[in-house]
Amino acid sequence: MTTTGEEHATVRKGPWWWVRWRSALLDGGLALASAVECGARGIPFARDAGVPEAAGVVFGVLAGSVLLVRRRWPIAVVLVSIAVAPAQMGYLMGVVGLYTLAASELPRRIIASLAGMSLLGMLVVTFVQAREMSDADVDAGEWFAPFVAVTMSVGMTAPPLLLGMYVGARRRLMESLRERADSLERELQLLAERAEERAEWARNEERTRIAREMHDVVAHRVSLMVVHAAALQAVARKDPEKAVKNAALVGDMGRQALTELREMLGVLRSGDGAARVRPAPVVAAAEVEEQQVAEGPCLEDLEELIGQSAAAGMVVALSVEGRECTYAREIEQTAYRVVQEALTNAHKHAAGAKTYVRVAHRVSEIAMQVENEPPPEVSSPGLPSGGNGLVGMRERVLALGGVFVSGPTEAGGFRVSAVIPAS
Incomplete structure (x- = not known):
């Protein structure tokens, strides 16, 4: 089957090879004419x-009816029109056949060959007819027959051929644009799915970050409060002071823990407000992270942190190596949190053991190490741990x-050892 640029994906609603009933009725009308x-x-x-004249009529009707299959076999229609041209019939069939052939997706060399054959056949037939007319009219010159032959053959061949080529190119262009639109729609759908995945990933990362911050803020303070509460219970009667x-x-x-929790909740609320104004989850998460880093602790607070642990009864030795430098706020906060969490774990699992905290400032990095000695054989019950x-x-x-x-x-x-690049 030869395609003529019709939409292949369209659901067929017409009979046989027609896509629509309208096309079938059009071809039927042309075939009848x-x-x-x-x-x-x-x-x-x-x-x-x-x-007999009846035989001629039957032959003409059968030849003209071939136009009914122009969409399926346009080559056959053009060949029949060329074959019946000497009988001075099939002009409509030739014009419509050339148009359909040019609008099809057949190779250009086949279209050019059939168009040339049709032009040559039409030229010969019209030349013979014009010569007969010039012989009957003594006033006609020698130029009359060639002029009429060339004019008629070109006029009957070139317009349908050019129009068919234009319509075929337009159909192919529309089909290409339609396929491109479908492809863009699929790409947009894929991008939307990926954006949703990135948003879900950002939400999960934000939840993980919030949980980590809450753990860092609460675990250390509460652990020290539990240690002091146990000591308070032990010395309440013996040493009131x-x-x-x-x-x-x-x-x-407790007040410090509440203050840090309020600060964090305030940052989260401001981040939610930003998300409502500009509903981009990734941007909102980045803003919350930036605000949280800007308001977090730094390396200058290490001495106060170690002093709190020492006040809880832990023996902590701090040593600092190298020349102190100023790092990015996020680096200092991370270093502080590592030391804080390591001390919290020492409170939980090695109460009473001596702990060493070492901080080394190097050329392009900062290193910290928190190491505790084995805990005493008899110690207070360990604090609960979430394992995170x-x-x-x-x-x-x-x-x-x-x-x-x-x-x-x-x-x-x-x-516990950690090394963080300085930049």
């Missing part, structure tokens, strides 16, 4: 050939391109 024309021209053809001091420390730490402290520290350090290592020491203690 061609059959009438060829049948009428069949009468003089039968007289000249010396056959120390009990009062421990109670004051518990109150101070080491995971959170590792995520923070790796997010900045650093290295994180943790594990037990040969002496029975525990060591």
Whole structure:
């Protein structure tokens, strides 16, 4: 089957090879007109050939009816029109056949060959007719027959051929644009799905970050409060003054924890407000992260952090190597959180053990190490652990391109080491 540029994906609603009933009715009307024309021209053809007129009419009707299959076999229609041209019939069939052939997706060399054959056949037939007319009219010159032949053959061949080529090119262009639009629609749908995946990933990352921040803020303060509460219970009757001091420390730490929680919740609320004004989850998450980093702790607060642990009864030794430098706020906050979480773990799992905190300022990085000695054989019951402290520290350090290592020491203690690039 030869295609003529019709929409292949269209659901067929017409009979046989027609896409629509309208196309079938059009081809039927053209075939009927061609059959009438060829049948009428069949009468003089039968007289000249010396056959019955009825045979000429039947021959003309059958030849003209071939136009009915122009969409399916345009080559056959053009060949039949060329074949019946000497009988001076099939003009409508030739014009419509050339148009359909030019509008089809056949190779250009086939279209050019058939068009040339049709032009040559029409030229010969019209030349013979013009010569007969010039012989009957003595006033006609020698130029009359060639002029009429060329004019008629070109006029009957070129317009339908050019119009068919234009319509075929336009159909192919529309089909290409339609396919491109479908492709763009699929790409947009894919981009929308990926955007939704990125948004979901950003929400998950934001939830993880919030959970990590809440853990860092609450775990250390509450752990120290529990340690001081246990000490307060132990010395309440024996040493009232120390009990009062421990109670004051518990109150101070509770107020600090509440203050940090309020600050964090305020940042989250402001981030939600930004999200409502500009509903881009990734941008809102970035703004919240930036605000949280800007308001977080820094390396200058390490001495206060270690002092709080020492006030809770832990023996902590701090050593700083190298020349202190100013780092990006996010780097200092991460370093602080690593030390804070390591001390919290020491409070939970090695109460009473001596702990060493080392911070090294190097040329292009900052390193910190928190190591505790083996805990005493008799110690207070361990504090509950959610098991996310080491995971959170590792995520923070790796997010900045650093290295994180943790594990037990040969002496029975525990060591946490981290190295963060300075830029």
